[in-house]
Amino acid sequence: MSRRLGSQTVVLGNRPGIISWASIVGQKEHEGPYGGKFDQVLPDELNGEQSFESAERAMLESAVTLCAQKSGRQPSDVQMLLSGDLLNQIISAGYAARNLAIPFYGLYGACSTMSESLSLGSMIADGGYADILICATCSHFCTAERQYRAPLELGNQRTPTAQWTVTGSGAVMVAGGAAAGSAKVELTHTTCGRVIDLGISDANNMGAAMAPAAADTIATHMHDTGRSFADYDLVVTGDLGHLGRDLLIELLGQKKVSVPEAKLFDCGCEIFEARQDTHAGGSGCGCAASMLCAHILPELASGHLRRVLFMATGALLSPTTTMQGESIPGVAHAVVLEHREG
Amino acid sequence: MSRRLGSQTVVLGNRPGIISWASIVGQKEHEGPYGGKFDQVLPDELNGEQSFESAERAMLESAVTLCAQKSGRQPSDVQMLLSGDLLNQIISAGYAARNLAIPFYGLYGACSTMSESLSLGSMIADGGYADILICATCSHFCTAERQYRAPLELGNQRTPTAQWTVTGSGAVMVAGGAAAGSAKVELTHTTCGRVIDLGISDANNMGAAMAPAAADTIATHMHDTGRSFADYDLVVTGDLGHLGRDLLIELLGQKKVSVPEAKLFDCGCEIFEARQDTHAGGSGCGCAASMLCAHILPELASGHLRRVLFMATGALLSPTTTMQGESIPGVAHAVVLEHREG
Numbered sequence: 001m002s003r004r005l006g007s008q009t010v011v012l013g014n015r016p017g018i019i020s021w022a023s024i025v026g027q028k029e030h031e032g033p034y035g036g037k038f039d040q041v042l043p044d045e046l047n048g049e050q051s052f053e054s055a056e057r058a059m060l061e062s063a064v065t066l067c068a069q070k071s072g073r074q075p076s077d078v079q080m081l082l083s084g085d086l087l088n089q090i091i092s093a094g095y096a097a098r099n100l101a102i103p104f105y106g107l108y109g110a111c112s113t114m115s116e117s118l119s120l121g122s123m124i125a126d127g128g129y130a131d132i133l134i135c136a137t138c139s140h141f142c143t144a145e146r147q148y149r150a151p152l153e154l155g156n157q158r159t160p161t162a163q164w165t166v167t168g169s170g171a172v173m174v175a176g177g178a179a180a181g182s183a184k185v186e187l188t189h190t191t192c193g194r195v196i197d198l199g200i201s202d203a204n205n206m207g208a209a210m211a212p213a214a215a216d217t218i219a220t221h222m223h224d225t226g227r228s229f230a231d232y233d234l235v236v237t238g239d240l241g242h243l244g245r246d247l248l249i250e251l252l253g254q255k256k257v258s259v260p261e262a263k264l265f266d267c268g269c270e271i272f273e274a275r276q277d278t279h280a281g282g283s284g285c286g287c288a289a290s291m292l293c294a295h296i297l298p299e300l301a302s303g304h305l306r307r308v309l310f311m312a313t314g315a316l317l318s319p320t321t322t323m324q325g326e327s328i329p330g331v332a333h334a335v336v337l338e339h340r341e342g
Numbered sequence: 343m344s345r346r347l348g349s350q351t352v353v354l355g356n357r358p359g360i361i362s363w364a365s366i367v368g369q370k371e372h373e374g375p376y377g378g379k380f381d382q383v384l385p386d387e388l389n390g391e392q393s394f395e396s397a398e399r400a401m402l403e404s405a406v407t408l409c410a411q412k413s414g415r416q417p418s419d420v421q422m423l424l425s426g427d428l429l430n431q432i433i434s435a436g437y438a439a440r441n442l443a444i445p446f447y448g449l450y451g452a453c454s455t456m457s458e459s460l461s462l463g464s465m466i467a468d469g470g471y472a473d474i475l476i477c478a479t480c481s482h483f484c485t486a487e488r489q490y491r492a493p494l495e496l497g498n499q500r501t502p503t504a505q506w507t508v509t510g511s512g513a514v515m516v517a518g519g520a521a522a523g524s525a526k527v528e529l530t531h532t533t534c535g536r537v538i539d540l541g542i543s544d545a546n547n548m549g550a551a552m553a554p555a556a557a558d559t560i561a562t563h564m565h566d567t568g569r570s571f572a573d574y575d576l577v578v579t580g581d582l583g584h585l586g587r588d589l590l591i592e593l594l595g596q597k598k599v600s601v602p603e604a605k606l607f608d609c610g611c612e613i614f615e616a617r618q619d620t621h622a623g624g625s626g627c628g629c630a631a632s633m634l635c636a637h638i639l640p641e642l643a644s645g646h647l648r649r650v651l652f653m654a655t656g657a658l659l660s661p662t663t664t665m666q667g668e669s670i671p672g673v674a675h676a677v678v679l680e681h682r683e684g
Contacts, residue, residue: 002473002518003469004421007421008421010471010472050666053663087662088660088661089658090450090658091660091663094671095537095658095668097671097673098538098539098671101536103350103536104536105461105462106449106451106458106658107447108432108448108450119447120447120462123465123466123469124465127345128344128345128346128469129465131344147662192446192447195436195439195440195446197440316436316437316448317431318430318433320430321395324396329439331436331439
């Protein structure tokens with residue numbers, strides 16, 4: 001039986017449930033407008049470790065463990081971990097999976113990883129291939145700066161279009177079958193995105209590079225499902241930032257998708273305030289992941305939000321492609337989250 | 343309905359089919375013992391491009407296109423591409439997906455990517471979430487040397503334990519439902535591996551780092567399914583090489599899994615001959631992928647092989663973790679491939 005709808009969307013007919021979630025962030029995120037909503041806050045950038053990389057993977061491991069514990073389970077009860085991060089060879093996810101000992105599918109979707117993992121995980125749970133799985137990701141300001149830009153010690157000035165990589169992690173437990181019984185949030189659809197590249201080549205303007213993919217996936221999702229923004233309480237994007245969000249609205253207009261601006265919630269625009277001097281906003285896998293777990297999922301569970309399109313966006317560049325003069329492709333995967341009546 | 347069997351294995355009750363495959367390799371692989379079986383051979387290391395990285399992604403793009411064409415389809419008929427590679431930010435897969443315009447899930451499993459993609463892809467097709475998808479990966483000797491070891495221009499001497507990264511790509515079309523109708527090969531089970539680390543820290547001995555994960559996944563698969571090597575014509579590993587293969591046999595012995603050595607086929611041991619001076623054998627995502635498409639799948643389609651456990655293995659290190667003194671975790675995912683009577 002095909003579960004496909006239109007060109008890129010899948011119907012999750014068994015409506016897998018989201019039964020637990022956890023978020024951990026750094027001090028700067030804690031000082032932002034949603035600071036009180038995160039489950040845990042790192043004491044400092046090193047998180048008790050010897051390197052920023054170790055600090056990042058320890059944060060991810062803690063988020064997954066906390067997510068399991070909040071559901072009354074242990075990591076050993078989790079049948080699969082779908083996870084990735086921004087670092088080369090996704091070492092945060094790989095080493096966390098080693099310590100957690102959960103069977104592991106490694107993903108790379110740059111900042112789209114939270115919705116990529118939910119997209120794959122929701123199909124796996126919907127189909128009965130796992131009863132309990134966790135989708136998780138993370139990012140860390142200091143590791144991302146070192147790898148993608150320059151070591152912090154150089155003190156480089158940031159361009160106005162730059163975004164600030166969030167130090168944060170989010171972990172979401174997806175349940176299928178009987179295990180989903182008590183869920184207050186369910187997954188109903190997912191749309192797998194295409195890689196879109198409109199020729200942006202400025203590695204300090206990720207929002208502009210990702211906006212075309214975001215527009216493509218939203219427009220495709222609406223077309224596939226016959227829906228519009230009116231059918232959603234919120235359309236949540238990952239980390240387009242202020243410039244990318246404006247560009248998304250413009251691109252959707254060109255595609256004849258009208259956007260009521262109050263319904264477009266970009267985690268990158270929301271996680272920091274202007275006084276925090278992050279220029280175009282937050283970014284990184286951990287931005288959408290931590291905001292999903294700290295704000296969006298609780299609002300869905302309580303019924304304040306009834307139906308949300310959650311779509312993290314990723315820029316698929318590397319320092320090598322930038323040096324070789326390539327433009328920056330983007331990708332965005334979407335999942336539909338709904339409040340379930342208790 | 344749960345489709346789980348034991349702790350880590352999934353039963354693919356609808357038996358998705360493999361209806362097309364394609365392989366492309368470099369000159370050195372063409373000169374090896376399976377050289378006549380690959381679909382295409384690159385003219386040289388640059389493959390008509392300006393950089394090794396461009397050469398690698400063009401090879402992957404060609405393999406996916408050829409795989410679609412061999413089934414009488416175009417890339418636009420493919421509903422999902424599950425792909426990754428060894429390069430930072432999986433740029434080969436990401437840029438190939440941009441040009442192919444197929445909805446794309448990016449994976450990172452190091453050299454385990456071919457079986458990781460088949461593991462995820464088989465569940466997606468089995469569940470009806472896609473009718474036609476392609477799982478694909480690639481590697482390139484020159485890009486891998488530059489990124490993981492040293493630029494070729496340095497002329498560094500290789501250690502005896504070192505393996506030679508295969509320049510090659512493989513693409514496999516998986517079909518569910520009616521689209522699988524004519525398949526001569528079907529997928530029946532998949533086992534998702536855990537990340538295993540026995541403390542190997544020599545980045546020039548990948549085989550030893552991956553063998554523990556291979557042993558863990560094979561032993562778990564046999565336990566979950568109640569099977570032994572007697573139930574398989576071949577157990578195919580990805581790129582353990584000569585040292586890793588010996589260690590796998592030893593580790594399986596410790597787990598009381600007896601190994602008839604003639605049934606253990608390691609693509610890394612097979613793709614090159616001793617005269618080719620590759621030391622411990624071949625490696626890289628493209629090793630298992632190209633050998634699967636050039637040799638294993640044709641043998642299954644013809645019925646010369648009836649049932650194969652295919653399991654590529656990956657070492658989840660990065661140059662950063664090596665410099666930081668970390669040991670090297672490995673991962674291995676397995677899929678069961680069977681000949682289907684026509």
